[in-house]
Amino acid sequence: MKAAVLHEVGGVPRFEDFPDPVPGPDEVLIDVKAVAVENVDKLIAAGTHYASKKYLAQLPAIPAFDGIGTLPDGTVVGFGNPRPPYGALAEKTVVAKGAYAPIADGIDPAVATVLGTAITGMSLTTAAGFVPGETVLIQGATGVAGRLAVKVARLLGAGRIVATGRDEGQLREVQALGADTVITTAVPDAELAQAFTDAKGDGYDVVLDYLWGRPTEILLRSLVPESFAFPKPTRLIQVGESAGGTLTVAAESLRTSGVEIYGAAKGLGPDTMGQVYGQVVTWAQSGELTFDVTRVPLSDIETAWQRTDLRGTRLVVVL
Ligand SMILES: NC(=O)c1ccc[n+]([C@@H]2O[C@H](COP(=O)([O-])OP(=O)(O)OC[C@H]3O[C@@H](n4cnc5c(N)ncnc54)[C@H](OP(=O)(O)O)[C@@H]3O)[C@@H](O)[C@H]2O)c1
Known part of the structure; x- marks a missing residue:
């Protein structure tokens, strides 16, 4: 079969022949249809992600740990966790029986690869217990x-x-797209802190944080009140770390600001995942929620992997 093949940790996958996977008794063969190439795939391939050890235990290997494909009976599914060295970026891959879920009718496989990313936005409800009318800050x-x-x-x-x-x-x-106020983080620290203060109105109820690092450190500092006051709770949901994997939290930020910090996995279980997935699918089917994807063929993987011009649109390899 054809596959994106990674020969070294930190390398760039190349479009090459690779032996077809042979499923074991508890596994199933997937005919891959679409795979989103995300930051996390690059971190794993670079050897800097906690899952790198598992996925790069044997080289050469095929990157990407999830995608959309068909089962041998033709059912379209979202699958995850291929058995290394097989990954999703190939014509075929192999996963454990049950490591897949059907994709709703009418959802284009390329769009289906981005449903999981939309579900991080649903952590507003699952992790933060958001209620309509609240003020949301999206970092x-x-x-x-x-x-x-x-x-x-x-x-x-x-x-x-x-x-x-x-x-x-x-x-x-x-x-x-719907933001009422925007703040640029590309300014000196004091200016950014002031912008967070100016924009908060009577307070941020929920923060969805895809950045962490410097911008969130400054945000937390800006939430410290200037006088003794009863704090208004701010539920900060940690979802991503585009601006850094660590930050320093001043004791007074936690003590005084009313901030509560949770991970995006909070509140997620089979039931809630089913509910938020169902909601995202309903919006996708009705056209209320749209997904911006840039499609490329697998044969272009070497160039596509290195693209830096794609901002706000998901790179999706379609097969
Ligand atoms: N937990 C989950 O299930 C899940 C799912 C999807 C994504 N994520 C995580 O969420 C984060 C965002 O993912 P994404 O797919 O939206 O990535 P993306 O499309 O590459 O967007 C990255 C965002 O971070 C900003 N950014 C990057 N480096 C920055 C820096 N040094 N300082 C300030 N801002 C910076 C970018 O700003 P510019 O537009 O200016 O470049 C952009 O807004 C990643 O950490 C990803 O791993 C988590």
């Missing part, structure tokens, strides 16, 4: 996940949406 709103989160927050009935990014032009696009 990293110019990215694929952030833009979807702005749309999801609007669909869920956010009272006010504040969105951050580094680029004025892209922030205008985010405003067109």
Whole structure:
């Protein structure tokens, strides 16, 4: 079969022949249809992600750990966790029986690869217990996940949406998607802290954080009140780390600001996952939620893997 083949940790996958996977008794062969290439796939291939050890235990290997494909009976499914060295970026892959779920009728496989990213926006409800009318701050709103989160927050009935990014032009696009106020993080620390304070109104109820690192460190600092006061709770949901994997939290930020920090996995279980997935699919089918994807063939993987021009749109390899 043809596959994207990674020969070394930190290398770039190449379009090559690779032996077909042979499923064991508890496995099933997947005929791959579409695979999103995300930051996490690049981190794993670079050897800098906690899952790198598992997926790169044997080289050469095929990157990407999930995608959309068909089972031998033709059912279209979203699958995950291929058996290394097989990955999703190939004509065929192999997963454990049950490591897949059917994709709803009428959803294009390329769009289906982005449903999981939209579901991070649904952590507004699953992790933060969002109620309509609340003020939401989305950190990293110019990215694929952030833009979807702005749309999801609007669909869920956010009272006010504040969105951050580094680029004025892209922030205008985010405003067109539904953000009420935008903040650029590409300014000195004191200016950014002031912008967070100016935009918060009577307080951020929920923060969806795709950045972490410097912008979130400054945000947390900006939430410290200037006098003794009863704090208004701010539920900060940690979803991504585009701006850094660590930050320093001043003791007074936690002590005084009312901030509560949760991971996006909070509240997720088989039932809630089914509910939020169903909601995202309903919006996708009705056209209320749209997904921006850039399609490339598998044969272009070497060039596509290295693209840096794609902002706010998901690179999807279609087979
Ligand atoms: N937990 C999950 O299930 C899940 C799912 C999807 C994504 N994520 C995570 O969420 C994050 C965003 O994913 P994505 O797919 O939206 O990525 P993306 O499309 O590449 O967007 C990245 C965002 O981060 C901003 N950014 C990048 N580096 C930055 C820096 N040094 N300082 C400030 N802003 C910076 C980008 O701004 P520009 O537009 O200016 O470049 C953009 O807004 C990633 O960490 C990803 O792993 C998590």
